[in-house]
Amino acid sequence: MVVLTDTGELEAAWSALAGQKAEKGFLTVALGHSQPRFRGGIVFPEGGETLLVGFNVDTAPAKAELPEGSGFRVETAGEALAPGFGVWVCLIRQAGAGRDLFVQMSADIVAALSATSTKSDSWLLALMLARIRAWQDFMRRPKQDRLSPEEEIGLYGELVFLRESLDAGAVPDIMVHSWAGPRGGLQDFQSDTIGIEVKSTTSVNGFPAQISSLEQLDGLSGRPVLLAGLRLCQQQTGQTLPELADALRARVASSRDLAASMDRALLLAGYDGSAADLYSRRFDLVDVRVFEVNDSFPCLLRSLTDPAIRAAAYEVDLDLVNANVISLPEALTRYGVLSA
Template identity: 35%
Template structure:
């Protein structure tokens, strides 16, 4: 996601602009202008904040309260005098409390994203920008060193295998990535058609004990039908690392918008390219089955526990759930989804 050349160019531009801006105005240096997107390095006014300005061709309406704020930076809608009037301008601005090193990483990632999506229409570019910035904010809230825990690594591996299954079974690239809501703290890992799929992953060779994080996760009254994708991994020397699997999935995606969404989801999940050498464990999938949640399925839901119980976490023997299918294609009709091959 990050390139050292972009990092150097951006920092040099900020250094050249330091102290030049006055009042509420912008001082900018153009970094590139291609397709429907123009990107500037900038500083604004007496506070001299490091910023990246993105001009999206066309009228892209955006309410201020919908723009991401917090975690050391904010995105604002702005105007840029003397530059193309047919662009809608947005500025990613470092706040005084924000780390310059981390903000630079966010800014360079945004530059690369804008370059890769510049051929799309303005609304798609804007949507990709908002999604990526929210992903970075989610990443920063994790307060981690950029390396997933063992449990998180295994969980992400399982979700990526399900994503790969969706792509293999004909779900369009963008729809597949758009349905993957787990990294953004969605109630379920995938929202598909009228229903949902929750992914549970284990390394246990026998049995399937799954952790359930709340009272809503297995409540099929919220999304119906509700399936649990049971993913069993074996740790083997000839298996794939997490970065290997990410590369395989990325290789299946050719839509720039879907690629941007994949990268945003990975950032939200806490995965960073720069730390990929830390993931040395190799896994192979030995089972991927879809199990249906039914009215008589053993689980805890808000309607089945006393009202005084507000939250609960528990472990569940997933073998109590019947196997409905071994491929996504076999459950897609029940979800009300048509794939791109139909």
């Protein structure tokens, strides 16, 4: 099992450097239990906290390729900070920016890269930049007190799928860390070997599933995709979204890494626990249907679409899909979190 850096290790690294001074450049220390590629630092002369990530690649990304958002900037270091890595990418908190959100973003990047140990450094570099852009998009969203009713049902469905998977015996580490929907993943749950897209509805007449892009159900690079359809009903014996979120957080509370990962995912999904009183609807799960996205499943895929069609969004009625339905345990076995 990979030990992931939580916010405490970042805070410890920055605290260790507190009070030290330099005219220019970075002062850095390794991050606790994390891989050698990760370091916490302070950049001078401004004194901003920094997450530094090393990559064994030949060429540093051009400045135009580096994202920049409100409260942070990204740059490459012009110095060798630790052996084995020729390029260091630095995420720097700017003066006056909110520190708590910067810490969460930094921890999320370390967790994402630590959980993927078989990829090349070029791939990991692209993942880091994509993760920063996801946070950039999150920070640009207009601040809302609560999710829209549609967003509420969508998040509720993803949490129910997580709960049902854990109840079926799924490994918590794998399920929580692979929950990629709030972080902008193509599918809601994805690993190196498979992706699972979750669609939820409270409709009793049909099961409308909104597909947002040609890529969403495409098994790119041969990676299979499953679609899980969850039908919910609204009734007083069910749980509210905050109750479900709190119950799942309690299940992983013994692991700081898992608890922190879930908190970041909820934050990126737009859920604010302080607004719990605004969510009064109670839902129950009626049934779960899992489809393998193959030749018998009706969908539009990037790999089978003429390049002249740049984008498409569409709706599939899962009640009308004439394709094989597999059980949740079988799906989880294919996902690699249950033994066959």
